Amino acid sequence: MLHQTERYQHSTSEPLLKKTFAILLGSVLTAYLMGMVLPWPITLLHAVWLQGLLAALASYYLFHLPVWWAAIHLLFFPGLLSAIVTLNLPAYWYLAGFITLMLFFGRIHHTRVPLFLSSREAVSTLAELLPKDCRFKLVDLGSGCGGLICKLARMLPHGRYHGIETAVLPCWISKLRALLSGQNCRFEWESIWQHDLSGYDVVYAYLSPVPMPRLWEKARREMHPGSLFISNTFAVPGVMPDRCIRLHDFSGAVLYIWQMP
Numbered sequence: 001m002l003h004q005t006e007r008y009q010h011s012t013s014e015p016l017l018k019k020t021f022a023i024l025l026g027s028v029l030t031a032y033l034m035g036m037v038l039p040w041p042i043t044l045l046h047a048v049w050l051q052g053l054l055a056a057l058a059s060y061y062l063f064h065l066p067v068w069w070a071a072i073h074l075l076f077f078p079g080l081l082s083a084i085v086t087l088n089l090p091a092y093w094y095l096a097g098f099i100t101l102m103l104f105f106g107r108i109h110h111t112r113v114p115l116f117l118s119s120r121e122a123v124s125t126l127a128e129l130l131p132k133d134c135r136f137k138l139v140d141l142g143s144g145c146g147g148l149i150c151k152l153a154r155m156l157p158h159g160r161y162h163g164i165e166t167a168v169l170p171c172w173i174s175k176l177r178a179l180l181s182g183q184n185c186r187f188e189w190e191s192i193w194q195h196d197l198s199g200y201d202v203v204y205a206y207l208s209p210v211p212m213p214r215l216w217e218k219a220r221r222e223m224h225p226g227s228l229f230i231s232n233t234f235a236v237p238g239v240m241p242d243r244c245i246r247l248h249d250f251s252g253a254v255l256y257i258w259q260m261p
């Protein structure tokens, strides 16, 4: 699974958009040519699934992108077209789907950070690293739907917890969770780049390789000496962590830990 992480870190440093266009263009042309030369006629639906399959194979084997890109190529466009052809839904359903995705994933084209959640093991390992006998303040940068913060607040109620999230729907789900649970946690709809890190003893991030160099610079400028900067899965290029903890979760993730000088 470390292999998977390496694939991701490698792939996102290259121009992903260009690769995606190449995959789409290549798969559409190949599917079209195959449709012309095959001895039996194929329907539009078959052609689209064929294109999806070709794109998924090219994404994984030719461009060495992580496996979820293959799943997206295989399922998204063919699935959408199949729904259009077979379900006959009114057009506003697709608009509603698009708006829901926008609200859930925020400006993902800009941040290059999708929504995926820390595993149960990441939460329990993080809890072990936190002080048991004194108060502390922790922030989750890009807190998603607030699960990590709410679980930590339940496990270690003497801490103060803060979540920062730009995607609208996950942020409001988090706020609702905090309200209903009555726990010592707070969520804000804000960009991590606007948020001051100087008041925290622990800063946790589970983002993507893209923001890590900039985030490290911010952490170094703002975090106080002795505080911990913890990144789930994504290392800071060229900066050796003080400690690494391998998690035995579904993705074989690693927690990278730096103590601020």
Ligand SMILES: C[S@@+](CC[C@H](N)C(=O)[O-])C[C@H]1O[C@@H](n2cnc3c(N)ncnc32)[C@H](O)[C@@H]1O
Binding pocket: 105, 106, 111, 113, 114, 115, 116, 117, 118, 140, 141, 142, 143, 144, 145, 147, 148, 164, 165, 166, 167, 170, 190, 191, 192, 193, 205, 206, 207
């Ligand atoms: C991989 S999820 C992690 C969710 C949660 N921290 C967890 O560990 O379960 C990353 C989240 O960061 C959010 N995000 C990405 N860039 C951000 C930014 N610049 N400011 C605030 N949130 C951001 C995304 O919307 C996404 O919900």
